[in-house]
Amino acid sequence: MIRPVHTIGAVTALCAAILSANWYFSDHDYPEARSYIVSEDPEGDVDAALARAAENDKRVLLVMGANWCHDSRALAGWLGTQRFSELIEDRYELVYVNVGKPQEGDGHNIDIARRFGVADLPGTPNVLVLTHKGELVNADTVTTWRNAASRSENEIFDELAKLAG
Structure with missing residues (x-):
């Protein structure tokens, strides 16, 4: 007879091994945001970002995506890295919608x-x-980001750096 305590221990050990191997959660090479940050007042947030951009001589980076979308989470993941954070802090006001x-x-x-x-x-x-x-600024590329998960870090960074003006 298998004892419940042993079964629970075996299942726990298996889950720990899977999580530590991280193969289940990261079969890609981009930093995926676990939750796509969205706003409860997107129109107001856009207006506030435009006002801050005017005060600070920046542009607004308006990212329109969704939590269900792996490309949206991939882009949000890249934007959360130190490399992108520095660019955004210097040149953009970031808003997620x-x-x-x-x-x-x-x-x-x-x-x-x-x-x-x-x-x-x-x-x-x-x-x-x-x-x-x-x-x-980027009317020709607004809707071309649907492949963000397959773009390289440098490709995304270079395009955002160019669009920063």
């Missing part, structure tokens, strides 16, 4: 994208770089 699943007709906060001239969000994430006056 939850857009749900716009490609399935369940989009949220799409009016924010439209406010800056982006009519449609075909997927996630979307990256809008704005001047402090609310002018869209």
Whole structure:
């Protein structure tokens, strides 16, 4: 007869081995944010970021994505690293906005994208770089970030550095 205490111990040891090996959670080479940071008042946060950008001579980095999306979590993970944090602190005001699943007709906060001239969000994430006056800098690349998880760290960094002006 297998004793319950031994079974629990064996299961616990197996789970610990899996977690320490980290193979289950990281089958990729990007730092994935565990929770995509979203705002409860996205319109207000965008306005506040624009005001701070005007005060500090920065641009706004408006990331429109979702927790369900691995590309959104990958981008948020990169943006949370020290290398990207330094760029963002020096050149941007960062705002995350939850857009749900716009490609399935369940989009949220799409009016924010439209406010800056982006009519449609075909997927996630979307990256809008704005001047402090609310002018869209990267109209040609807003919706091209849907492959953020497969982009290299340098590719993402270089593009954001270029867009920082």
